[in-house]
Amino acid sequence: MNTETVRAFVAVKLPSSWVEPLARLQQKIERELPSACVRWSRPENLHVTLRFLGNTARETLPALKAALNSVCVRFRPLTLRSGDLGAFPNAERPRVVWVGLEGEVETLQRLAREISAAAGAFGDHEERRPFAPHLTLGRLPPRRGAKARLLGRALRRVKAPRLEPFEARAVCLIQSVLTPQGPNYSDLSAHALSAAE
Numbered sequence: 001m002n003t004e005t006v007r008a009f010v011a012v013k014l015p016s017s018w019v020e021p022l023a024r025l026q027q028k029i030e031r032e033l034p035s036a037c038v039r040w041s042r043p044e045n046l047h048v049t050l051r052f053l054g055n056t057a058r059e060t061l062p063a064l065k066a067a068l069n070s071v072c073v074r075f076r077p078l079t080l081r082s083g084d085l086g087a088f089p090n091a092e093r094p095r096v097v098w099v100g101l102e103g104e105v106e107t108l109q110r111l112a113r114e115i116s117a118a119a120g121a122f123g124d125h126e127e128r129r130p131f132a133p134h135l136t137l138g139r140l141p142p143r144r145g146a147k148a149r150l151l152g153r154a155l156r157r158v159k160a161p162r163l164e165p166f167e168a169r170a171v172c173l174i175q176s177v178l179t180p181q182g183p184n185y186s187d188l189s190a191h192a193l194s195a196a197e
Contacts, residue, residue, distance in 0.1 A: 003058075004058055005074070005176070006013050006055070006056050006058060006175045006176065006188070007054060008054055008123060008166075008173060008176065009049055009050075009051065009173075010050045010051045010053065010068065010115050010171060010173055010174070011048055011172055011174055012047065012048040012050065012080075012169070012170075012171060012172070013172055014046055014047060014048070015045050015166040016080070016167070017163070017164060017166075018046070018166070019043045019044055019046070020109055021045050021161050022055055022099070022135070022163075023043035024138055025085075025099070025158070025161060025195075029085075029097065029137075029138075029155070029158050031145070032150075032154035032156055032157065033150055033151060035193070036098060037140070037145075037150065037151060038140055038151065039138055039139050039141060039182075040137065041136055041137055041138055042182060044138070046109070046135050046137070046183055047174070047185075048101065048133060048134070048168075049109075050111065050112040050115050050116075051115050051119060051127065052123075053119065053122055053124075054123040055121070055123060055125075055126030056064060056182075057122075059099040061173075063122070064122045064190070065188075065189045067085075067119050067190050068108055068115065068119055068173060068191045071115050071118050071171075072192060072194065073195060074114075074193050074195050075111050075193045076105070076112075076193055076195045076196070077167045077168060077169040077193045078103070078107045078168050079102065079103045079104050079110065079167050079168075080101050080102070080103040080105070080166060080168055080184075081103040081162070081165045082100075082101065082102070082161065082163040083099060083100030083101055083102040084099070084100050084160055085099055085100075085158060085159065086099075087133070087153070087154055088151070089149055091152040091156060092152055093148055093152075094140060094148050094152055094155065095134055095139065095140055096139050096140075097136070097137045097140075097155065098135060098149065099135045099137060099160050100133065101133040101134060101135070103165060106128055108180075109131055111193075117173065125148065129185050150155075166195040168193065169192060170190045170191060170192050171193065172186055172187050172188075172189065172190050173187070173188040173190075173191070174188065175187075175188050
């Protein structure tokens with residue numbers, strides 16, 4: 001592991017009240033599928049990624065945190081609700097299973113754009129896809145074939161629960177350490193959405 005860099009991303013964290021219902025949703029989908037069909041995200045790790053940065057030099061972290069602060073002070077807290085179940089690129093050829101977000105998503109999209117502009121150059125990841133507000137529940141491995149078709153059918157049968165809205169009050173810079181059991185996350189900083197109403 002390179003100790004001169006950290007693998008980092010910027011995200012909105014979810015309330016603890018969402019963890020158990022989302023875990024039950026993963027289990028509900030899994031019951032419709034062959035075993036080990038999907039590599040599920042740990043429910044306690046679920047978050048709304050605003051910008052994946054990739055490998056980021058440790059020496060630049062103070063400047064990165066200052067850049068995030070400069071964006072977040074211009075935004076007020078925003079209310080988000082859970083949406084429908086879906087897949088990227090689509091339910092016919094799913095690679096990623098997700099739950100969408102509703103509520104103040106236009107403001108969330110603007111926040112993500114401004115964070116990407118302010119912080120994107122700090123990491124080595126070049127983002128080519130537009131921001132789509134979602135929570136990644138799981139991913140299919142490569143060469144998915146018949147498993148993808150089964151998952152697509154399951155996604156049409158299973159409904160996502162409507163979870164209580166929550167107010168996103170901060171954006172976090174998070175370090176991701178990859179392990180054979182999945183990524184381990186730790187907060188590097190939190191940046192309040194602190195603009196006056």
